[in-house]
Amino acid sequence: MTVVTPTSPVGQACDHEVLAVVLQIRSGVLSALLWWRAFAPDAGRWALPGGGLRPDESLRDSIRRQLAEKVDVRELTHLEQLDSRGEPDRVPGRRVVATGYLGLVPAGADPGLPGDTAWHSSDRLPRMAFDHEDLVRAGIQRLRSKLSYTNLGFALAQPGFTMSELAGYYRSALGHEVDATNLQRILLRRGQIEPTGDTVRPGRGGGRPAAVYRFRTRVLEVTDEFAVLHPPRRSPEHRIPPPVPSLSTERVPDAGPGH
Amino acid sequence: MTVVTPTSPVGQACDHEVLAVVLQIRSGVLSALLWWRAFAPDAGRWALPGGGLRPDESLRDSIRRQLAEKVDVRELTHLEQLDSRGEPDRVPGRRVVATGYLGLVPAGADPGLPGDTAWHSSDRLPRMAFDHEDLVRAGIQRLRSKLSYTNLGFALAQPGFTMSELAGYYRSALGHEVDATNLQRILLRRGQIEPTGDTVRPGRGGGRPAAVYRFRTRVLEVTDEFAVLHPPRRSPEHRIPPPVPSLSTERVPDAGPGH
DNA sequence: CGAGGTTCTCGACCAATAGACGAAAACAAT
């Protein structure tokens, strides 16, 4: 720890790429969108869609632009940043920092794909290039956690769905049984979903017609009551007051901001 | 959506910097470590510690190295990636992508600081440079959420603490009342803390001597039962079997991996 | 058209979690 000379915020030049883990439930299987690398380095392996960052675009703009080459981006119902990786040897050759995103496509959508691109079951991933498999697993993990404490389910389903369909999506994404009755009660209580009033005709073999639901909002919201260590229920004013009305700065720097 | 020519994963050259939101509970106030910018751009504003990424270091190595200039890094009990920002205009002049980290220092530690560096109360932040204030708020939010569903409390306290002290840290970080009794029961049940057997002498004025506790592990762990939409309790084997033992790849690319 | 089968909906029951609160324990000061 030494006294520092105020450094400029300008970093060293390096390459930057953005990657996307695009997930979709396809016929009951959580699947990831991958493309096949025909050329070195790591030719013959599967990779995440993405590519270099252009100087005039933000990270989010960049991944949207590059995803547009693989899949109809209008199908994308959610896109959030996952993680950035900067290990010097993560790709051979030049130093490349990567920022990974998680994208979701609702079940049922079937966007056309380029010839080198395909969906892969998430529990039987092929040999993947660089550190991309690690990012895929991070994306799956992120999806699983957020299904619990956010309304992220909206991104797995189209606007209209029955409770058994939705339970199936949750089942596929989480990897364990999900009871449609419980799911309905939970999401209704949280105010995440609401019935549209419509019902859907039963399939052959009969059955009671299923009510159609929709998510009330289709942008990410965290379930606010979803915190252990809640604020106390009784007094709505349990905010912590600033303990001492002194200066917010405990130490005034020598070469400091004293006007 | 067009057929894509397999692109090299090499992105365009740009600058990359790493920043850290370092938080600590200082005399009951959640505070952030900032340094004062004496030079342009944004001179006279407070900024996050950090700086340019060197070509031979990972993102995490880089932020540790640069933090070492501001604070004794041995005091850092936690360090995790927060977010990356790449808006072309986030800093004037050259294009700089920033990766933000969240660092935590346990209450009570008082590392020496360079002259231009100081702790600031998190609820009265000064005018900050660039988009740094936004990162600080993201860091605080991350801390608050993770206090609920992980053992991140270990990073706020030293290895030995009493329950009232720990409740005070949670109170300061969360911004609302936290009952020491409930906190004790919750953390004990989760297996996050354990009593050391020691007690601490009461202060002047008396009081029952407080038992000393410690976190069982001081690395981040998520509370595993902490998922709504639990797997069913009854049958431990509720894994979803692969629905159909077909090929994992639904579409075989034309220029594809067919050996 | 009725019987049986299927799927969905709804409500009741129950276990676990955690906020609220008061009583008891252990200590200091007088």
Added chain:
DNA sequence: ATTGTTTTCGTCTATTGGTCGAGAACCTCG
């Protein structure tokens, strides 16, 4: 010894969510 303070422990209760069964609505087939 009495009083006051802080911590600890146990109980009560509200809420959440998993389980289960009864009933509703529909199909198919005879």
